[in-house]
Amino acid sequence: MRPENSRHSNISIFVPHAGCPYHCAFCNQHVITQQNALPHAEQVREICQQAFQSMDENARKHTEIAFFGGSFTAIPRDYMIELLESAQEFIGNQKFSGIRISTRPDCIDPEILKLLKFYHVTSIELGAQSMSDQVLSVNHRGHTAQDVFTASGLIRSSGFELGLQIMLGLYQSTWDDETKTVRQIISIHPDTVRIYPVVILKHTMLGDLYQSGKLELFCDPEKNSLDDVISMTANYMTEFRKHDIKLIKIGLHASEFVEKDMLGGYYHPAFRELCESRIYRVQIENFLKFQGILKSGQEFVIRVNPKCVSKAVGQKRENIHYFQKMQGIKLKIIPDPTIDIFEIKI
Numbered sequence: 148m149r150p151e152n153s154r155h156s157n158i159s160i161f162v163p164h165a166g167c168p169y170h171c172a173f174c175n176q177h178v179i180t181q182q183n184a185l186p187h188a189e190q191v192r193e194i195c196q197q198a199f200q201s202m203d204e205n206a207r208k209h210t211e212i213a214f215f216g217g218s219f220t221a222i223p224r225d226y227m228i229e230l231l232e233s234a235q236e237f238i239g240n241q242k243f244s245g246i247r248i249s250t251r252p253d254c255i256d257p258e259i260l261k262l263l264k265f266y267h268v269t270s271i272e273l274g275a276q277s278m279s280d281q282v283l284s285v286n287h288r289g290h291t292a293q294d295v296f297t298a299s300g301l302i303r304s305s306g307f308e309l310g311l312q313i314m315l316g317l318y319q320s321t322w323d324d325e326t327k328t329v330r331q332i333i334s335i336h337p338d339t340v341r342i343y344p345v346v347i348l349k350h351t352m353l354g355d356l357y358q359s360g361k362l363e364l365f366c367d368p369e370k371n372s373l374d375d376v377i378s379m380t381a382n383y384m385t386e387f388r389k390h391d392i393k394l395i396k397i398g399l400h401a402s403e404f405v406e407k408d409m410l411g412g413y414y415h416p417a418f419r420e421l422c423e424s425r426i427y428r429v430q431i432e433n434f435l436k437f438q439g440i441l442k443s444g445q446e447f448v449i450r451v452n453p454k455c456v457s458k459a460v461g462q463k464r465e466n467i468h469y470f471q472k473m474q475g476i477k478l479k480i481i482p483d484p485t486i487d488i489f490e491i492k493i
């Protein structure tokens with residue numbers, strides 16, 4: 148499996164909603180990026196220059212200049228080329244490794260891929276969101292699941308790194324839809340995946356539905372739905388890891404602005420950590436169940452990779468409390484450098 152903590156980093160340059168042909172039901176890039184205006188070439192150069200000076204050569208070679216927050220390949224061509232050109236002087240030997248962009252699955256074709264290659268784009272992330280055509284349609288995505296397959300094939304065969312992004316809990320999506328989406332994304336085998344549980348923001352279609360009481364979320368907010376979504380996401384993370392697909396982002400970036408403009412949905416500033424702790428909980432529980440020693444009142448020592456002790460223990464010792472209260476088991480978690488990340492030995 149790929150190492151969990153790669154040294155990769157991005158210099159993120161946001162182009163909020165640039166090129167977007169539709170307004171997707173859940174999206175408000177102005178809140179997420181905290182930016183209203185589009186950057187011009189000189190600003191791109193300044194951002195790259197600052198980052199360049201703050202990194203040594205080794206860090207630079209693991210860093211891409213990333214244009215996020217819009218549909219990059221659908222941006223008016225002159226402006227798109229202006230952005231790409233302004234980044235060129237910072238790419239190459241002893242400089243940054245390339246350019247990363249995010250875009251829509253229906254805005255990829257051989258001609259645009261050729262142009263991106265020419266400008267040293269190395270990685271392309273597609274917002275797939277769901278692989279249910281019905282869910283895509285009611286969330287105003289304007290593309291189909293087949294577009295995700297087609298665009299992914301073109302990106303791979305042109306030699307780019309492929310990233311896919313999915314959103315859990317969109318309007319009218321069911322758990323079955325999410326599981327189907329995860330299976331189909333695994334069948335594409337992208338290099339990277341981002342998983343975002345839906346967060347309902349003001350000034351979006353989902354926000355309007357929510358405020359008028361017409362939005363039914365697939366996990367009932369009255370019944371600790373965040374906990375259910377953590378379990379679901381942890382389960383999907385395990386599936387992606389099994390297929391050697393790198394998870395580069397789980398949950399929306401923690402931000403006071405998102406918190407201010409959030410109406411509902413599934414958000415926690417440490418969402419990824421909660422999911423990783425849940426992966427440990429499930430592993431330990433499955434092992435103890437298999438051995439028939441749950442509720443035995445015994446004490447067990449669990450050995451985990453030293454980097455993962457706090458994940459296995461859980462936030463506020465949540466896993467330790469869970470086993471003690473719910474399963475009648477006392478756990479002691481200790482570090483062991485011979486054990487891989489997300490593996491356990493008892």
Ligand code: SF4
Binds near residue numbers: 169170171
């Ligand atoms: S989700 Fe992507 S395509 Fe849709 S509005 Fe937001 S940035 Fe544009």
